[in-house]
Amino acid sequence: MSFELELKKGNFLMSECDHCKKIVWPPSEWCNQCLCKNSWRKCNGKGKIIEFSKKETTYFCVAEIENSIKIIGEIISGTPKIGQNVVISDCGICDDNYFFKMKMLD
Ligand SMILES: [Zn+2]
Known part of the structure; x- marks a missing residue:
């Protein structure tokens, strides 16, 4: 596909x-x-954080992208908060799993 x-x-x-x-x-x-x-x-990659969690030193979040779909991503910089605007800075496929990396927007 x-x-x-x-x-x-x-x-x-x-x-x-x-x-x-x-x-x-x-x-x-x-x-x-x-x-x-x-x-x-x-996709323009823009979304906002719906929820987040921390695993060891890495934050992960669920972000609502383009006000419609929910994507789980790793946050590559900064401390997230609910409602924070993010953008997908990198994505791909690793070991047959989709991955998304996100960074904060002002
Ligand atoms: Zn339709």
Whole structure:
């Protein structure tokens, strides 16, 4: 699937319905709401922190990206707080798992 090929290169694509404009996650060729075809577009990577946790010295968060989908990511700098704006600074696939790294925005 093109999504994973692009993700491997560090490009985070979203599948968005041509008809109802819903962002479909996990990515799919078809809208799970109206069953129309989706188009691929690059995600702007911007979101805000919904929740976060700390594992040893690393923070992880759930961020709501583009006000629609929830992504789990590692926070690469700073101390997170709820509602903080973040942007995906790196993404890819490691050991068959998707990974996302996020940094704070002002
Ligand atoms: Zn749709």
